Amino acid sequence: MTRSTEFWDAVYDSDTAPWVIGQPQPAIVELEKSGRIRGRVLDPGCGAGEHTILLTRLGYDVVGVDLSPSAVAYARRNAQAQGVSGARFEVADALRLREAPALVGAVDEGDGVGPRFDTIVDSALFHVFGEEPEARAAYVRSLHAVCAPGGYVHVLALSDREPGIGPRISDSIIRESFGAGWELEEISESRYLGRVTESVAREAAELEQVDGKVNVAAWLARIRRV
Numbered sequence: 001m002t003r004s005t006e007f008w009d010a011v012y013d014s015d016t017a018p019w020v021i022g023q024p025q026p027a028i029v030e031l032e033k034s035g036r037i038r039g040r041v042l043d044p045g046c047g048a049g050e051h052t053i054l055l056t057r058l059g060y061d062v063v064g065v066d067l068s069p070s071a072v073a074y075a076r077r078n079a080q081a082q083g084v085s086g087a088r089f090e091v092a093d094a095l096r097l098r099e100a101p102a103l104v105g106a107v108d109e110g111d112g113v114g115p116r117f118d119t120i121v122d123s124a125l126f127h128v129f130g131e132e133p134e135a136r137a138a139y140v141r142s143l144h145a146v147c148a149p150g151g152y153v154h155v156l157a158l159s160d161r162e163p164g165i166g167p168r169i170s171d172s173i174i175r176e177s178f179g180a181g182w183e184l185e186e187i188s189e190s191r192y193l194g195r196v197t198e199s200v201a202r203e204a205a206e207l208e209q210v211d212g213k214v215n216v217a218a219w220l221a222r223i224r225r226v
Contacts, residue, residue: 002128002135008068016197017047018165019124020074021213024050027156027190027220028123032058036154036222039118042146044094045125049075049087055121056087065092065100094125095138098145116148124192126177127157130169140177147225153178155221158192163207164216165200174221183224190220 011017028051043052046064055062066072072089079087092100129136143153160168171187178184194214196204207214
C-alpha cells in the first residue's frame, strides 16, 4: 500500500523496518553471481542500502534511491560503517524517476533524455503498489522511462502462495503490470528474508523464526524493456 514520506521516515527513524535485515537479500546476491546484473544499475526503494553497497563493492556503477530522506540517511551511514564510502544514494520518488533532479545529476548520458539504466533491481518495492492499479501502473511507466532499451528490471516481491509478512501478491499481478513496452522473460518462486519487528509480529507468530528472521515465499521476475 502506498504510504507517505512521513510514514517511511518514521519506520527508519525508529528502526522497525522488517526488511532491514543487516545484509543483502540472498536472492539478489545469487542474481549477481549468475551474471544477471550489468552496466549502470538503479536500486529503487533502496531502504538501508544493502544492495547498492554490495554492488558498489563489486565495482558496479550503481545508485540507490528512496522516497524517504531518513532511509537515504540510514543507507549512507550503513555504507560508511561497511567501508563503502563510494556508494551513492539519492532521495527520489519511484513513481516519478524521470523527473528526479538528483537522479539525473547522478547518472546522465548527456543526451538530453535523462538517465538510462541497464539493470534495475527492485527488492520488495513493487509489491507495495500491488493492490493499487493506478500506483502500480505509474511505477511501471516510471521504470520504463529510465530503463535503457534492452535493459532489465528484476523484481523480488513477496508472494501470496504461502503465509508470510507484509503486502503479498500473486504472480498474475506482475504479469499483468508489465505489458506493452516490456517482455516478461521469466518469473519463478524465490525466498525473502524478513526481520521480525513489532510491525509484523502478529503475522510472524505463525512462521518459523531463526535468529529473529523469517524466510518467506517470494517471486523473482526478469523483465526486459523493449
